[in-house]
Amino acid sequence: MATLEIRDLHVSVDTESGTKEILRGVDLTVRAGETHAVMGPNGSGKSTLAYAIAGHPKYTVTQGSLTLDGEDLLTMSVDERARAGLFLAMQYPVEVPGVTVSSFLRTAKAAVDGEPPKLRTWVKEVREAMDRLRMDPAFAERNVNEGFSGGEKKRHEILQMELLRPKLAVLDETDSGLDVDALRVVSEGVNRVVSAGQTGVLLITHYTRILRYIQPQFVHVFVDGRFVEHGGPELADRLEAEGYDRFLAPTASA
C-alpha cells in the first residue's frame, strides 16, 4: 500500500534578503485510502510543503527525508516524482497558452503510464470524467487554464487527478473560490479517488465546510512551518470555533 513519509523536513527559499527557512521540521505519514486535512493560518507554510513535496526548484530541502513507498523523492526531479505517483493540485493553477486540455491530458497520461493511452477508451474516459465534474466538453479544446474561472481551474485539477490516478495527491486549497455546487462536485471527485483505495490525499484547506463533504480521518494543525497538533475530525470543528490563537506565540502587546 502506497505510503508517503515526511520526516523532519526543513525547507528554505532564497529571497533578496538572504535564505529564509519556511518549513522547520515537518513529520507526517499518509497512506493510500486515507484523507488528511491540513489547516493553518496564512503564511504558515502549507503551500511550501506542497511545493516541496512536488519538487519545485524554488524550494530547497536543507534537512530531513521524503519518501514514497520507501523510495527517496528528494533525489528525483519534478517529473520523476509525478511518474512515481505524486500529484499536486495547485492553489493557483498555471495557464499554458497554445496547449489544449485534451493534448495536455493525453501527454500527461502517456508520461505517467509510460505508454500512450488507447485512443478510443481514453477519449471516452476523459469525456465521462469531465461529465462527472460538470465540465463542458468544450473545455477539452481550450488552452490549459487560459481564461478559466477560479472554480473551473480547480475542477480541471481534480479532473487530472482522477485521470492520472496518483498514489498520493496533495490538494492545495482546491476548495477555495468554489461555489456550493462546485464544492460538492469537486468533493465527490476526491471521494471517488480515495474510496478506490489506491490514493492517499493530503488536503490543505482553510474551511471546515469542505469537510462536510470529504471526511478526513486525520486533521493536522500547521503553524509557523511545522505541525503543532494532530487529531481527528473533531479537531476541525474546534479550530472553526476557536481559531488558531492558542497555537500562536502570544504577542507582546497582549
Added chain:
Amino acid sequence: MPLLETTHHRHGDAPYVPDQSRAERLTSFEPADFGSPTGREEEWRFTPVDRLRALFRDEPTGLCLDWDQHLPEGVTVSGVPVEQWRQAGLPQPGDRAAAVAAARSGGVGVIDIRAGAELAEPVRITLSGAEGQLVHGHLWLRVGANARATVVLDHTGLADYSEVLTVSVGDGAALSLVTLQRWDDASTHLAQHDVVVGRDASARHIAVTLGGGVVRLNTNATYAGPGGSFEALGVYFADEGQHLEHRSFVDHSAPRCSSDVLYKGALQGDGAHTVWVGDVLIRAAAEGTKTYELNRNLLLSEGARADSVPNLEIETGQIEGAGHASASGRFDDEQLFYLMARGIPHDQARRLVVRGFFADVVGRIGVPDVEAEVMAAVEAELARSEAAGGVEAAQ
C-alpha cells in the same frame, strides 16, 4: 469612431517616436542616393552592418542562386528587363542594399498568376546557395485580378543574398505568400518585399526565419485602392550568434483598408538577437482604416536579446481602430513546473510550451503543409539546443 490605442510594454519602455515621419523616408532606384550604412542611421541601428558590407557594394556579381520550381496550372515564370520594372510605377528601393540589388540583378524574374486562376496547390520555388556566392536577386510576383494563390519561397544553403521582391496583387485577388528563411548559419540575407494590395484584394505575407547568420527582412505594404486587406505574419527562432530582423511598414493611403501584423519569435543562446520594427502610417485619406500589430518574443535563455519597436502614426481621426502591443518575456518556469508536475519530462514540457507559444501564429498561416513544416522546423531548433546541452534542467 472609436480610436483604440493600446500599448503593453512589459519592460516599461514607451513606444518609440521617430524623429521623422515614415512618409518622409527616402526611396530611390539609385544606389548612390543612399550612403553605405554605418549602423548609426535610424533604420540600421540594430543591424550588424559590418557583417553585411559585401551587400552594400554597388557592383554586379553575375552570380545567382539555384532555382527549383514547382508551378501548378495557371502559373508561368519569365524574365523582364529591370527597366520595365522601373517603369511600372511600383514602390522603389528603400535602402542601399535594395537599390544595389535592383540595379545589379541583371534582370527581373517574374512569376505570373493568371487572372481568375484558383490554384489547386501552392507555387513552390526553392532558392539555394552552395558556395556562399554573393547574389543580387530581383523578383516580381504578379497576381492577376480575382486569382487565388499561395506562393512559397524557400531559401536554403550558403549564400550572401540581397533581394528585392515586388508583389502586385490584382483587384479582388487573394494571395498568401510564404517566405521561408532556412539558410545555413553562415549565410546573410537582406530583403525588401513590397506588397501592393489591389482594390478589395487580400494579401498575406508570412515570413518564417529560422536559419542564417544575419537576416533582415523589410516588408512593406501599400494599397492600390480601397477595401484591401493585408496581413503580415512572422515566425522566427534565433540561436546563438544569429541576428534575425523583421521590419514591417504598412502605409495606409486608401480608405477602408485593414492591416493585421503578428510576429512571434523565440531566442536561445548567447548573442541570439532578434529585432522587430513595426511601422504603421495612416494617412489623411485613409478613412475607415483598421489596423493592429503585435509582437511577442520568448527568451529561452540568458544572453539573448529581443528588440521590439511598434510605431503607429495616425493622420486622420476617421478610423475604425488602431492598436499595437509588444512584449518580450523570459521563458515561464512556472509553466514548465506545471507540466512536469504531471509527469511530462523536462525537454518535452519545454517543447510543449514553445509550441504553444507559436501555435496561434502558425495556425493562421492557413497552408496545412507549411504549418506542419514550420512546427517541425521549430521542434528541430529545440531538439538541436537540447542535444547541444544548451538547456539547463529545472532541478
